[in-house]
Amino acid sequence: xxxxxxxxxxxxxxxxxxxxxxxxxxxxxxxxxxxxxxxxxxxxxxxxxxxxxxxxxxxxxxxxxxxxxxxxxxxxxxxxxxxxxxxxxxxxxxxxxxxxxxxxxxxxxxxxxxxxxxxxxxxxxxxxxxxxxxxxxxxxxxxxxxxxxxxxxxxxxxxxxxxxxxxxxxxxxxxxxx
Amino acid sequence: xxxxxxxxxxxxxxxxxxxxxxxxxxxxxxxxxxxxxxxxxxxxxxxxxxxxxxxxxxxxxxxxxxxxxxxxxxxxxxxxxxxxxxxxxxxxxxxxxxxxxxxxxxxxxxxxxxxxxxxxxxxxxxxxxxxxxxxxxxxxxxxxxxxxxxxxxxxxxxxxxxxxxxxxxxxxxxxxxxxxxxxxxxxxxxxxxxxxxxxxxxxxxxxxxxxxxxxxxxxxxxxxxxxxxxxxxxxxxxxxxxxxxxxxxxxxxxxx
Numbered sequence: 193x194x195x196x197x198x199x200x201x202x203x204x205x206x207x208x209x210x211x212x213x214x215x216x217x218x219x220x221x222x223x224x225x226x227x228x229x230x231x232x233x234x235x236x237x238x239x240x241x242x243x244x245x246x247x248x249x250x251x252x253x254x255x256x257x258x259x260x261x262x263x264x265x266x267x268x269x270x271x272x273x274x275x276x277x278x279x280x281x282x283x284x285x286x287x288x289x290x291x292x293x294x295x296x297x298x299x300x301x302x303x304x305x306x307x308x309x310x311x312x313x314x315x316x317x318x319x320x321x322x323x324x325x326x327x328x329x330x331x332x333x334x335x336x337x338x339x340x341x342x343x344x345x346x347x348x349x350x351x352x353x354x355x356x357x358x359x360x361x362x363x364x365x366x367x368x369x370x
Numbered sequence: 371x372x373x374x375x376x377x378x379x380x381x382x383x384x385x386x387x388x389x390x391x392x393x394x395x396x397x398x399x400x401x402x403x404x405x406x407x408x409x410x411x412x413x414x415x416x417x418x419x420x421x422x423x424x425x426x427x428x429x430x431x432x433x434x435x436x437x438x439x440x441x442x443x444x445x446x447x448x449x450x451x452x453x454x455x456x457x458x459x460x461x462x463x464x465x466x467x468x469x470x471x472x473x474x475x476x477x478x479x480x481x482x483x484x485x486x487x488x489x490x491x492x493x494x495x496x497x498x499x500x501x502x503x504x505x506x507x508x509x510x511x512x513x514x515x516x517x518x519x520x521x522x523x524x525x526x527x528x529x530x531x532x533x534x535x536x537x538x539x540x541x542x543x544x545x546x547x548x549x550x551x552x553x554x555x556x557x558x559x560x561x562x563x564x565x566x567x568x569x570x571x572x573x574x575x576x577x578x579x580x581x582x583x584x585x586x587x588x589x590x591x592x593x594x595x596x597x598x599x600x601x602x603x604x605x606x607x608x609x610x611x612x613x614x615x616x617x618x619x620x621x622x623x624x625x626x
Contacts, residue, residue: 305423
């Protein structure tokens with residue numbers, strides 16, 4: 193009977209956030225296949241530890257597990273296979289913002305806007321990419337993002353600010369390449 | 371506010387995460403400072419670009435199926451291997467009896483259709499869960515009963531009793547409109563030790579005896595008083611829900 197309740201509660205509080213979980217995992221792993229694996233593993237973990245969830249925000253709780261799952265098992269292997277780490281020396285902030293805003297604007301007029309936005313976001317360093325994805329794509333509040341990552345709200349804010357600038361730079365950079 | 375401070379707070383300003391004081395400070399600064407205005411527009415547009423153009427990856431349908439399959443199914447007993455031989459003659463009698471039992475049981479299920487009260491309780495559980503899921507607990511967030519009560523004016527054709535039970539450990543945190551059992555209802559939100567309590571109130575046509583029940587891990591309590599239906603639901607301890615209901619009944623009968 194308690195088991196039945198657990199399953200039903202899990203289905204009501206955690207299962208509905210599958211899309212959020214997948215979207216975050218997909219942006220972290222940058223691969224459909226890996227994202228599915230991360231999400232599945234995260235859900236099994238979430239069910240196993242569901243007793244520790246005492247009400248509150250099911251989505252935040254699940255996203256924190258998705259993120260931990262990714263960082264524990266997937267990140268290291270990914271780092272080696274495809275490192276597209278942002279090189280801050282080559283793309284200094286001043287450099288970027290100087291012609292960034294204008295070029296970014298023009299580039300975005302093109303037909304492949306979406307592809308370029310996605311590419312720029314994919315190239316972002318992961319700690320900025322994840323806050324931008326949670327904020328802009330999943331509409332999480334600063335509080336919720338802070339809870340998922342386990343950082344103060346002030347850090348969420350500064351990462352978002354920095355992330356948006358980096359994003360502008362990458363977009364401008366891609367625009368020049370294209 | 372100076373440019374440095376504004377630059378620091380701009381992201382939170384754009385994401386509507388600031389308090390009224392800081393908000394007004396930045397509003398004022400932006401009106402007078404073209405540089406910060408440009409910076410504000412640039413940052414806001416970048417966020418909007420991502421929101422509008424970056425892909426939101428929804429989970430493929432087979433993933434949900436795979437997840438559901440991999441989660442333990444608690445309501446179905448583990449399938450047992452049927453290793454017995456069909457030759458045993460008594461087995462036929464056994465199977466016939468089992469069939470009869472199943473038939474009788476399903477007839478029982480048919481007779482035991484959920485009552486209106488039970489359906490309502492189920493509706494309340496789903497509504498409670500939904501109000502937490504979508505992060506939409508309150509339309510009017512206030513701990514002041516004199517703010518929450520007038521908020522319902524003109525939104526409902528009745529005046530729900532709104533009382534604060536902070537002194538008894540159940541602070542009022544807000545209210546919202548909701549829809550239950552074919553009525554617009556008042557939903558009042560209280561807290562007890564970080565657990566939200568939803569209290570649904572709407573006019574009653576009959577007088578019901580107070581009842582408690584537990585569904586999906588949530589405790590529900592229902593009673594009628596002063597011509598109103600009351601349903602309280604929370605995931606806190608059952609005793610807390612009862613204490614809450616008790617405190618509320620006293621307070622509603624003796625309005626301050």
